Amino acid sequence: MSGEIHGGAPAAGYPGVGRVLVVIPTYNEAANVADIVARVRRAAPAVELLVADDNSPDGTGVIADALAGTDPAVHVLHREGKQGLGAAYLAGFAWARQRGYDAVVEMDADGSHAPEDLPALLAAARDADVVIGSRWTRGARVVNWPLRRLLLSRCGNLYARLALGMPVSDATGGYRVYRTAALEALDLASVCSQGYSFQVELSRLAHRAGVRIVEVPITFAEREHGDSKMSPLIVVEALWRITGWAVQDRRAAWRRAGRARARWP
Ligand SMILES: Nc1nc2c(ncn2[C@@H]2O[C@H](COP(=O)(O)OP(=O)(O)OP(=O)(O)O)[C@@H](O)[C@H]2O)c(=O)[nH]1
Numbered sequence: 001m002s003g004e005i006h007g008g009a010p011a012a013g014y015p016g017v018g019r020v021l022v023v024i025p026t027y028n029e030a031a032n033v034a035d036i037v038a039r040v041r042r043a044a045p046a047v048e049l050l051v052a053d054d055n056s057p058d059g060t061g062v063i064a065d066a067l068a069g070t071d072p073a074v075h076v077l078h079r080e081g082k083q084g085l086g087a088a089y090l091a092g093f094a095w096a097r098q099r100g101y102d103a104v105v106e107m108d109a110d111g112s113h114a115p116e117d118l119p120a121l122l123a124a125a126r127d128a129d130v131v132i133g134s135r136w137t138r139g140a141r142v143v144n145w146p147l148r149r150l151l152l153s154r155c156g157n158l159y160a161r162l163a164l165g166m167p168v169s170d171a172t173g174g175y176r177v178y179r180t181a182a183l184e185a186l187d188l189a190s191v192c193s194q195g196y197s198f199q200v201e202l203s204r205l206a207h208r209a210g211v212r213i214v215e216v217p218i219t220f221a222e223r224e225h226g227d228s229k230m231s232p233l234i235v236v237e238a239l240w241r242i243t244g245w246a247v248q249d250r251r252a253a254w255r256r257a258g259r260a261r262a263r264w265p
Pocket residue numbers: 024025026027028029052053054082083084085088107108109110112223227228229230
């Protein structure tokens with residue numbers, strides 16, 4: 001049933017941004033999916049939603065189908081099995097681009113990304129290509145996160161910022177708006193990340209492409225229901241990839257500097 005699509009009539013769109021698709025990747029989010037969809041519909045009635053489910057064993061996909069059956073603004077993309085957050089988002093982006101949406105939103109299903117913050121993110125998207133909902137910018141709040149997760153996020157972001165030279169305070173954050181025109185400018189075919197590093201990889205691609213990136217403070221809350229899919233492997237992948245990109249960037253800079261020196265008389 002991979003790629004099967006349910007859902008219908010498009011909503012009217014969001015002023016200044018156009019037709020918006022909120023992509024919600026799910027794996028075993030049966031306790032959360034109905035609530036998050038309802039909250040998005042209340043907070044931003046003009047957007048549409050795509051639940052990208054990786055054949056969750058807990059029946060998340062079935063619940064999503066029932067929601068799509070009663071609300072034409074809700075769509076479901078059924079994928080064959082668990083292939084990681086990055087792959088689910090790339091499939092959601094492709095789905096949106098094929099159907100002419102003007103912007104896509106990334107949002108977790110577990111309630112950590114408050115749908116009530118979405119209007120502020122979309123307002124910022126009027127003058128930006130990428131809007132990052134940031135946990136680490138003035139005005140943001142992080143609620144109920146254990147100290148080890150706070151430290152991991154702070155240190156991970158510091159490392160990403162220093163290693164990659166990006167002026168982004170929350171490069172690992174997964175609450176974002178991308179204008180689809182800006183996605184065209186990114187080399188999505190080159191994306192290789194699966195977990196957290198997907199967000200860093202897209203931040204890096206956006207920064208390198210020179211598109212306008214804006215950060216908006218959000219209130220981030222620890223999930224209340226269901227289990228985290230975060231694992232040590234995801235952290236190792238992020239560290240490994242960020243280090244690899246940093247080395248690549250330094251080598252390219254040295255090569256450029258070497259060529260410039262060779263041109264000197
Ligand atoms: N489709 C799909 N969704 C996934 C996969 N892994 C995670 N997700 C979803 O991605 C979102 C984020 O996953 P979480 O488990 O909350 O991970 P996290 O937010 O990084 O970690 P926590 O802060 O511990 O919750 C949730 O909506 C998950 O259901 C996957 O392999 N496929």
